Amino acid sequence: MVRVISRRLIQLVATVLALMTLVFFWLRSLPGGPVDALLGERATPQTRELLTRALGYDQPIWVQYGRFLKNVVTGNFGNSIRTGEPVTAVIGRAFPATVELAVAAIIIAIGLGIPLGYLAARHRGRLLDNATIIVTLIGISIPIFFLGYLLKDWLTQGIHVFPPSGRISTGLDNTDVTGLFVLDGLLTREFDASADALWHLVLPAFTLATIPLAIIIRITRASVLDVLDEDYIRTADAKGLRNATIRKRHVLRNALLPVVTTIGLQTGALLAGAVLTEKVYNWGGLGTLITDSISGGRDYPVLQALILLAAVVFIVVNLVVDLSYAIIDPRVRVQ
Amino acid sequence: MQAIRRRAVIAAGVVAALSIGVAGCAKSDRDSGTEVKSTGGTFIFAGAGDPKNFDPIFNDDGESFRPIRQLYDTLVTHKPGTADLTGGLAESWENDPTGKVWTFKLRQGVKFHDGTALDATAVCANFDRWYNMKGEAAQSQMIYYTDIFGGFAGSPDALYDNCKASDAATAVLTLKKYKGAFPGAFALTAFSIASPAALKQYDADTVTQNGDSFAYSSFANEHPTGTGAFTFGGWNKATGEITLNRNPDYWGDKAKVDKMIIKVIKDENTRKQELRAGTVQAIDFPAPADRKALASEGYKVLDRPAFNILYLGINQKNNPKLKDLRVRQAIAYALNRAQLVQTKGPGGSAVADEFLPNTVLGYATDVQKYAYDVAKAKQLLADAGATGLTLNFYYPTEVSRPYMPNPQEIFTVLANDLQAAGIKVNGVPRPWNGGFKDDVQQFGKQDLHILGWTGDYNDPGNFVGTFFGRGKVEFGDQAMTEMFDAIGKADATVDQSAKKAAFEQVNRDLATKWLPAVPIWHAPPAVVTTKNVAGLVPSPLTAEQFNTVSLTK
Numbered sequence: 018m019v020r021v022i023s024r025r026l027i028q029l030v031a032t033v034l035a036l037m038t039l040v041f042f043w044l045r046s047l048p049g050g051p052v053d054a055l056l057g058e059r060a061t062p063q064t065r066e067l068l069t070r071a072l073g074y075d076q077p078i079w080v081q082y083g084r085f086l087k088n089v090v091t092g093n094f095g096n097s098i099r100t101g102e103p104v105t106a107v108i109g110r111a112f113p114a115t116v117e118l119a120v121a122a123i124i125i126a127i128g129l130g131i132p133l134g135y136l137a138a139r140h141r142g143r144l145l146d147n148a149t150i151i152v153t154l155i156g157i158s159i160p161i162f163f164l165g166y167l168l169k170d171w172l173t174q175g176i177h178v179f180p181p182s183g184r185i186s187t188g189l190d191n192t193d194v195t196g197l198f199v200l201d202g203l204l205t206r207e208f209d210a211s212a213d214a215l216w217h218l219v220l221p222a223f224t225l226a227t228i229p230l231a232i233i234i235r236i237t238r239a240s241v242l243d244v245l246d247e248d249y250i251r252t253a254d255a256k257g258l259r260n261a262t263i264r265k266r267h268v269l270r271n272a273l274l275p276v277v278t279t280i281g282l283q284t285g286a287l288l289a290g291a292v293l294t295e296k297v298y299n300w301g302g303l304g305t306l307i308t309d310s311i312s313g314g315r316d317y318p319v320l321q322a323l324i325l326l327a328a329v330v331f332i333v334v335n336l337v338v339d340l341s342y343a344i345i346d347p348r349v350r351v352q
Numbered sequence: 353m354q355a356i357r358r359r360a361v362i363a364a365g366v367v368a369a370l371s372i373g374v375a376g377c378a379k380s381d382r383d384s385g386t387e388v389k390s391t392g393g394t395f396i397f398a399g400a401g402d403p404k405n406f407d408p409i410f411n412d413d414g415e416s417f418r419p420i421r422q423l424y425d426t427l428v429t430h431k432p433g434t435a436d437l438t439g440g441l442a443e444s445w446e447n448d449p450t451g452k453v454w455t456f457k458l459r460q461g462v463k464f465h466d467g468t469a470l471d472a473t474a475v476c477a478n479f480d481r482w483y484n485m486k487g488e489a490a491q492s493q494m495i496y497y498t499d500i501f502g503g504f505a506g507s508p509d510a511l512y513d514n515c516k517a518s519d520a521a522t523a524v525l526t527l528k529k530y531k532g533a534f535p536g537a538f539a540l541t542a543f544s545i546a547s548p549a550a551l552k553q554y555d556a557d558t559v560t561q562n563g564d565s566f567a568y569s570s571f572a573n574e575h576p577t578g579t580g581a582f583t584f585g586g587w588n589k590a591t592g593e594i595t596l597n598r599n600p601d602y603w604g605d606k607a608k609v610d611k612m613i614i615k616v617i618k619d620e621n622t623r624k625q626e627l628r629a630g631t632v633q634a635i636d637f638p639a640p641a642d643r644k645a646l647a648s649e650g651y652k653v654l655d656r657p658a659f660n661i662l663y664l665g666i667n668q669k670n671n672p673k674l675k676d677l678r679v680r681q682a683i684a685y686a687l688n689r690a691q692l693v694q695t696k697g698p699g700g701s702a703v704a705d706e707f708l709p710n711t712v713l714g715y716a717t718d719v720q721k722y723a724y725d726v727a728k729a730k731q732l733l734a735d736a737g738a739t740g741l742t743l744n745f746y747y748p749t750e751v752s753r754p755y756m757p758n759p760q761e762i763f764t765v766l767a768n769d770l771q772a773a774g775i776k777v778n779g780v781p782r783p784w785n786g787g788f789k790d791d792v793q794q795f796g797k798q799d800l801h802i803l804g805w806t807g808d809y810n811d812p813g814n815f816v817g818t819f820f821g822r823g824k825v826e827f828g829d830q831a832m833t834e835m836f837d838a839i840g841k842a843d844a845t846v847d848q849s850a851k852k853a854a855f856e857q858v859n860r861d862l863a864t865k866w867l868p869a870v871p872i873w874h875a876p877p878a879v880v881t882t883k884n885v886a887g888l889v890p891s892p893l894t895a896e897q898f899n900t901v902s903l904t905k
Contacts, residue, residue: 067498114590181622183631185591297622312750
């Protein structure tokens with residue numbers, strides 16, 4: 018186990034280094050740059066020159082790359098060009114927002130997805146099954162931003178069931194401990210803030226959950242159907258085991274393996290979905306940060322750190338998924 | 353089975369215990385003191401972007417200036433709802449005959465938010481601070497200062513000479529030479545007066561560099577200290593809220609609301625939805641298409657008086673035919689600007705005949721107008737031997753500016769007009785921050801392009817001087833010396849009535865003799881509020897002061 022993890026970590030470092038190099042050169046080959054974005058329409062050529070020099074963009078690209086590598090190795094990600102804050106602070110603020118959203122979405126996707134998929138398989142070919150297939154097809158194919166705007170239009174405009182955007186009501190003055198507002202409210206006993214944050218979370222989380230939810234339902238359904246056809250289920254049935262035991266112990270547990278793999282992959286994909294969801298709901302997480310950093314001024318330091326973060330999250334999630342196989346499936350452990 | 357269940361119970365127990373434990377540790381920061389029941393309430397304004405910081409001199413964008421205008425005052429300011437100058441921190445100001453010495457009579461009894469007094473020494477300390485700013489990092493962020501004051505200590509272009517407090521209420525600013533931008537430029541938000549004590553205490557001049565970017569001081573981020581109608585209540589970046597509290601000791605009209613929150617909502621559509629949901633009371637820059645709907649739903653759509661310009665730029669460098677005035681005139685005649693204003697213009701917009709709005713000094717009432725006339729356009733092209741002309745028309749994408757809410761649509765209409773007159777148009781879309789500005793303003797790849805400008809202060813130099821006062825890649829011809837000279841001379845005229853006449857002539861010549869671009873429209877951006885908001889006076893300079901705003905039930 019230790020060997021597996023350490024090998025993975027070495028892979029992680031190599032992957033990240035290669036990725037960072039790629040990103041460094043890719044970002045700098047894009048047209049436009051931070052100088053123009055920062056200065057706007059009013060800058061004189063002198064100011065432009067001054068800023069280019071101050072940012073070090075007048076030096077050869079390999080000098081810039083060397084400086085960049087040194088900073089990355091020493092853990093200095095620099096400051097955001099746009100806001101002047103340390104990159105770690107900028108990302109530290111946005112990260113919890115996305116985590117809160119993604120966790121809520123995953124809870125919805127798993128909490129509804131596995132039971133629904135299981136039920137659809139149990140009622141194969143009947144109304145429930147067919148309905149599930151159609152609904153999941155819609156869920157997969159509907160673009161996130163479209164669904165987001167649709168939900169907003171229905172539920173926040175004519176009838177104000179949910180708030181249209183943001184993470185918490187303006188002026189609520191909640192205390193920020195972890196950056197996860199629902200949790201913070203519980204920790205500080207500002208229960209109104211928790212409720213308010215949860216209320217703001219419903220639409221974005223549901224919007225973000227649709228695709229993983231639909232995929233989890235389908236995978237669960239297919240996987241359960243496979244397992245139901247296995248000989249050992251027939252054997253278990255034949256030897257007179259109770260139905261509940263068969264389902265829990267033999268069907269579900271065996272059917273869960275591909276589902277867990279899917280959940281792992283979807284967690285990574287959630288980050289991509291978050292970009293759109295956060296845009297629609299003015300969420301202020303990593304997704305918003307990515308778009309702001311690209312369109313609002315080529316914020317190289319933030320973008321570089323974000324891509325590093327995304328890579329690490331993706332790799333770690335997949336590591337966790339691999340490790341969880343060992344828990345779910347004893348056969349993997351033996352190997 | 354039993355084992356699994358037991359494990360689950362233990363896990364749940366641990367989680368519960370942890371939460372309770374942590375709950376004991378994490379303390380609420382909320383103000384638990386007895387809050388005085390608000391008489392004025394909280395005014396929530398949806399802004400369109402993050403501010404950079406709150407030190408006026410390091411900023412140049414509207415989203416930073418919005419809160420800064422509430423926190424600080426300038427020496428000279430504008431009468432509400434106009435671009436006319438009136439006293440700010442200075443009750444009066446005068447210029448000596450050489451145009452180099454400015455004497456400000458300061459308002460008495462004005463205090464900064466930290467309790468220190470605003471006097472002539474404090475005013476001069478600000479001018480000294482700007483002039484003596486050290487380090488490229490800091491200097492490169494002082495865009496308005498570089499533009500207006502030419503440079504810093506040691507630079508031969510620096511305009512600033514000295515500032516002396518002849519008594520507590522009189523500040524005398526001496527410049528090295530006359531500059532036409534004043535007194536209008538004294539009203540620039542970037543030149544707001546800050547408390548020298550706070551500037552020092554919070555290390556305002558320290559702009560540090562880290563890697564390839566900078567960090568600002570705690571003055572700029574946490575302790576901005578001015579004389580404004582609101583004091584700084586904090587910037588919650590996690591929720592995108594800037595809180596401003598009523599300044600009970602304000603020297604002018606004290607704010608009617610107790611608190612103002614600027615909530616950053618970048619998406620235009622989301623701003624509208626928040627307004628409709630009643631969670632914000634005012635939004636900036638509504639989409640032109642939403643104006644009618646919002647007005648009919650009972651929201652107040654307040655138009656700002658026009659103070660901007662959209663133009664069709666002509667680059668004379670790549671295509672020699674464009675050097676011929678007749679070809680440029682043909683382009684002007686080919687455009688049906690009246691129809692463009694009707695179909696694509698935001699409400700309140702009007703066809704522009706000059707490159708500055710009519711509220712600005714030097715606007716001439718008798719310039720040559722190019723009314724839509726396709727036949728004439730074709731005739732002029734034929735006369736110039738330019739039939740079958742093909743032009744590369746650059747337009748920006750991924751951007752919406754107050755003067756240009758929908759560049760793509762504007763391009764389509766203009767291109768169709770040109771095609772109808774027999775000019776082939778090759779449209780080149782480029783992202784605003786990803787090539788458009790480079791291609792147009794640095795490399796001059798285009799033949800035609802659309803771009804515009806929102807005025808900063810009431811001076812013709814800020815409009816025509818900015819565009820045509822010197823050789824610019826954008827318009828391709830470095831050799832239009834007659835035009836540069838005329839504008840330079842007009843700008844250097846000290847006597848205001850002579851200056852007015854000079855700029856009127858410049859505007860006439862721009863239309864008849866030079867035509868380096870075609871003015872398209874003035875399109876004032878709107879601000880929309882809910883019904884219960886009263887007293888918001890829209891400013892042509894987007895320089896609203898919110899102390900006059902009140903909320904009714």
